[in-house]
Amino acid sequence: MRRVWVRELAGWSGALGLALIAAAQVASSARSELLFRDGDSLIVGMFARSVLSGEPMDWAMSSVLFLPESTVFAALDAIFPLDVNALLAVNAVINVIALYGALRLVAGRRTEGRAPVAWALVGLAAFCVIAVTELSASRDALELASLQLTTTYYSASVVAVVLSVGLVRRMLDRESMSVGLSAALGVTAAVSTLSNPLFAAWATVPITVLLALLAIRSQRRFRLTLLLAVLLTGTALGFVGRIPLQAWIANTGAGYAQPERWAESLGYYSELVSARLSTPPGVLGCLIVLALLVLAVVRTARASDEGSRLVAALAWLMPVLVVIGAIALGTHAARYLQPLVFAPVLALVAVPRVVRVPLRVRSVLATVVAVLLAIGGILSIPRLAAAAEGGDPDLTCVTDWVNASGRTGAGQFWTVRLPKLHLDDPAQLVQVDHELRGYAWLANRHDFDVGEVTFLVEDAQTVPWNLPVPGIPDEVIDCGRYRILDLGDTVLPLGPQRN
Structure with missing residues (x-):
């Protein structure tokens, strides 16, 4: 038991190191515009501080209410005596660590022959590498991983989608149903949909498709159907919960759907891909995503259990459905395509097998990686602080x-x-x-x-x-x-x- 806690603590420590390194790099690049100064990026800070001030509130929000994001920012603001930029920097680190927590849940329990902590860290590392290849100041660029570091661009929804995949996987891996896990899935779907309806497109639709397909062939049809019902019920309750908040929703988002403009949408996203491929860092980021998609397809075909197959399949199905849906609806916003970068990472935690190397080599490698992440994280703190404190x-x-x-x-x-x-x-x-x-x-x-x-x-x-x-x-x-x-x-x- 002690070794388990040591291993888990090491995983969270590694995630902290990766989060600090990624946040410092993004904050030191032109991408810092989205972290600290972009008009859209500031809504969570403005709303949270309005709540803490106790002033009368009658907010006009978009279709996204930013409830989890605002809760986190308000808590940080209430606890730490920091200025706005410092809070945004701390929030960026927390967002990345939260993603690790979700990936760790997806990776499953520690069993003989499995190394879920290590693979969750590898998955987070891959995501962070993609994030640090994103260097433009444009909110419209196809640079999607770094958006996870902002308080505004759906960071909580990204974590919730991965968390939902993890909850479904954990229930498929168990021999019996878990009331606690089922409730957690339903609550996650309800709160996430209440805050951001995109959760339904990013998570509910692809998970529903796969659960339905698995149920056709599985002997555990009742469990799969029950999971499907919990997910759909939670999502429906989230939409119902938005009704009393209609006065605050200035735009339902329905106007963003313009199917007749699908050809323009296809051209728009094609131009974004071309722009992303115009720089060496962009090419590297795209190659990582492509490699992860190939790995996802391979692991879907070779999966030996339902949980692994579901996670591996979602790693490529989410991006496919989201891209098709975004073009079919005639949308023109890169941020809607975030599953393109976070979903493929699931391929790395779908089958978290122990790498067959001598135990001594594995121990030395783990120690070296831990030391490097610790050093990188420590050295990144003053760099991140300097970026946040940069005079204006x-x-x-x-x-x-x-x-x-x-x-x-x-x-x-x-x-x-x-x-x-x-x-x-x-x-x-x-x-x-x-x-x-x-x-x-x-x-x-x-x-x-x-x-x-x-x-x-x-x-x-x-x-x-x-x-x-x-x-x-x-x-x-x-x-x-x-x-x-x-x-x-x-x-x-x-x-x-x-x-």
């Missing part, structure tokens, strides 16, 4: 001026969200469109109760203003990439809300 004098200029003004101003979505999150009182900046209408998108609609503003913040992303009344600034404050148009005594009324 332009941002500081804006926040200092707004904090000192004691007044309320406005800015457009891509411009205002970063300064707004870093303010002492985020309500001092209101999110508007170019006509000064309240832009109720990923924002607290109570911000618009102020009714008027006396200054505007703009940058290169700001659409030229079309103001309801003439707004000639008394002073223009130059803050590098930002400009603050101080209107002095001139008051600009906010227009009606839109999203």
Whole structure:
């Protein structure tokens, strides 16, 4: 028993080392834009801090509610006296460690001839290598593994999908049904669907397809049918749970489905693949994914038990179904394709056999790897901290001026969200469109109760203003990439809300 705990602790320690290395590398690249500054990436921090402040809340969210992500961020914010960027960095590390926990569950129990801890670490390492090959600042690039380090781009859904695969696999490996595991599967499906309906497309559909196919040939048809019922019931309850929250869901996501544009969607994703293959790191990342897909197919054909076959088959079926579905629905968003990078990793934990080498060699190898991961993790801490603490004098200029003004101003979505999150009182900046209408998108609609503003913040992303009344600034404050148009005594009324 003691050796089991030592082995498991070593696995979690290795996962921490990998998480620190990956987070430090991504945060030190142009991809840090998505971690710390991107307008979309900041919603979880904004929402969590709004909850902790106790201010009135009437949020306009997208189809994704970010409930697990916001819970984690709020807990970190309540526990640690860190600034926003440091919290985002810590959250990135936690997201990667959480993925390891899910992979460890998928790898199954430790039995004779199996090394689930080692293979879960190998799977996480493969995922992290893919993540560090992603170097662009674009949220639209086909660089999907690094999105797991953000608080916004469905990190909790990725963990939940892998966790669901693990729960199903654990129940297939058991001789009898487990009420606890069944309940965990149902709760995971319900909470994940409630927060993000994409869970149904990423997990419920492919797992349902495989369970149904296995049930046709299996002698354990009742168990497979019961698993199927639990998964479908949990997913259905998640959709039902969204009904009372409709007031907060500004966009159900139905408008994103445009099947008539499937050809445009195919061309769009083809261009993303071409762009990904245009750099050596991109080629390396794609080759890793391709190798894992081939391994998944091979292990599906050679699997000796239902649990291994299910995991190996999901490793290639999830990406296939998601890509086909995304094109058939005419979508144009790379983030929907995340199963392309995390699902193939399941091939490594489908059959976690012990590598047949002498015990002494295996022990030495394990020790060397543990030491290297520990050293890499320790050396990555100051690098990650430096990336999080990197000075942004332009941002500081804006926040200092707004904090000192004691007044309320406005800015457009891509411009205002970063300064707004870093303010002492985020309500001092209101999110508007170019006509000064309240832009109720990923924002607290109570911000618009102020009714008027006396200054505007703009940058290169700001659409030229079309103001309801003439707004000639008394002073223009130059803050590098930002400009603050101080209107002095001139008051600009906010227009009606839109999203």
